[in-house]
Amino acid sequence: MEKRIIILGAVVLVVVLAWTGGWYFAAGQIRQQVDALALADGEAAPQLTCRELAIGGFPFRFDLQCSDAAILSGDVLVELPHFRASVMVYRPNHVLASAVGPARIADAFTGLKQEMSWTEIEASLRLESWRIARISIVGNDLAWSDTLFGNSLIARTPHVEMHLLDMPEMHDATAGRAALALFARAADVEVPAIELTAVNAEIETEITGLRDDIRAWGARPFLPDWQQAGGRLRLAGLRASDGVSDLSADGELGLDAQGYPTGSISIDSLGVAERIGPFIDEPWRTLVLGVAGEDARHQNQLNFAAGGMSSGLVPVAAIPSLF
Template sequence: MKKRIIILGAVVGLVVVLWTGGWFFLAGMVRQQVEALALADGESSPQLVCGRLDIGGFPFRFDLDCAEASLVTGDMLVTVPSIRASVMVYRPNHVLASAHGPVQLADAFTGLAQAVNWQSLEASLRIENWRIARMSTVADGVEWTDALFGSSLIAAIPHVELHLLDIPEQHDAEAGRSALAAYLRANDVEAPGLQLAPTLAEAELEITGLPDDVRNWGQAPLLQDWQQAGGVLRIVGIRANDGSADLNASGELALDPAGYPTGAITVDSLGVAERIGPFLEEPWRTLVLGVPGADGRHANQLNFAGGGISSGLVPIAAVPALF
């Protein structure tokens, strides 16, 4: 009996040692991967730097804490006080994340300086067969302000949520391509500059032609790869309504070989033309929203082609290539 107890204790001790060694080995690999993001150039791929990086959660979790985070992509600098991500050892395909604000946004080219803060922000990501099965972000008490001169409120959103869902029937295993459905809902949006009363805003989108294996994301420039795969952004519906004005839009967009958006968006609205009058003068307002009908509703189709936007056959503006 004593010998069996000794053997059992030795086995348990060995398991503990192996588990501990495995956990610290994987934690070291995670640290290396995150620290490698700081070596990116910030142009061809975003550069993420953590002022302080901690990895804990032993023995059954991996908790990654990135404090004083900064993200550089092109001319844009984004700073975040704290980002936290957690994953259970026995469920490595499901990541839970949270962040503390405010996020500071600065554009060196345009001089933009803005901040986004919130009371709570949580996110989750679930991977199945290396495809995104579901990604969700939920935030409460969001405030978006212009910080260039003091602090001026741009918009306040008591509750907002964004969900990305895999569309299994559109998965092309042979081509290695998948599709995602996106749903955004923002409750009681207020924007003083646009005189928005509490507004319900929703958006339903579908994105096709994405690489199905998330391990391949970033190996090739995303937009070029998406264009070559024939990817399409399908705007199922964008809707906003504050009780006195409403806006609806739908359509499809893609990219041509030169990187210019191509496609069309149909816009239907009531009361929006009057609301944006101080910000968009005629004839541009009518060119964008269309001529009102007998019921007062505006309807129009915006066409994207060859690096420009047109209202019918009338050019409105140039659009830069996206790659």
């Protein structure tokens, strides 16, 4: 009996040592990958730097914590006091993340300086066979401000959420293409500049023609690849209302071989034209929202083709190629 106990203890010790060694090896690999992001040029690939980087969570979890994070992409710099990402050892395809604000945003080209604050924000990413199964972001008490001169509130909301979901019925395994559905909503939005308060808004869209394996997303330029696959962006519904005014929109857009948007979007609104009247001059307001009918509702269709946007048959603006 004593011999069996010794053998069992030895086996347990070997397993514990192997698990510990495996965990620390994996943690080292994660650190190397994050450190490599600091060497990116910020142009071809975003650059991420952390004043302090820690990997914890032993023995069943990996917790990555980055303090005083700076993310540089082109001319845009985003600074965060702290963010954290966690993944369970036995479920490496599911990542949970959170961040401490405020986030400071600066654009070296335009001189823009803004700040985004919140009391709580959490995100979740789940993959299945390297295909996006679900991405969710939920935030509370968000405030977006312009900080170039003082601190001017742009918008705020007590709650916002966004969910990006796989559409398995539209997955083409042979072509390696997937489709995603997006749902997002914001409650009691306040926009002081246009005197909007207590606005509830939501959007539903579907995006088809995406590469199903996210590891292949950087292999070719994203938009040309999406266009060649016949990708479409379908706006199933955009709805916003403050109880007095409301706006809804739907339509479908794609890209032609030259990278110009093609398709149309229909807009229906009540009271919106009057609300934005002091901020958008005619004829632009009518060209976008349309003329009011007998029921006081404005209806219009915006068409996109050949590098331009038209209101019905009336040209409104030139749209540059997206690639």
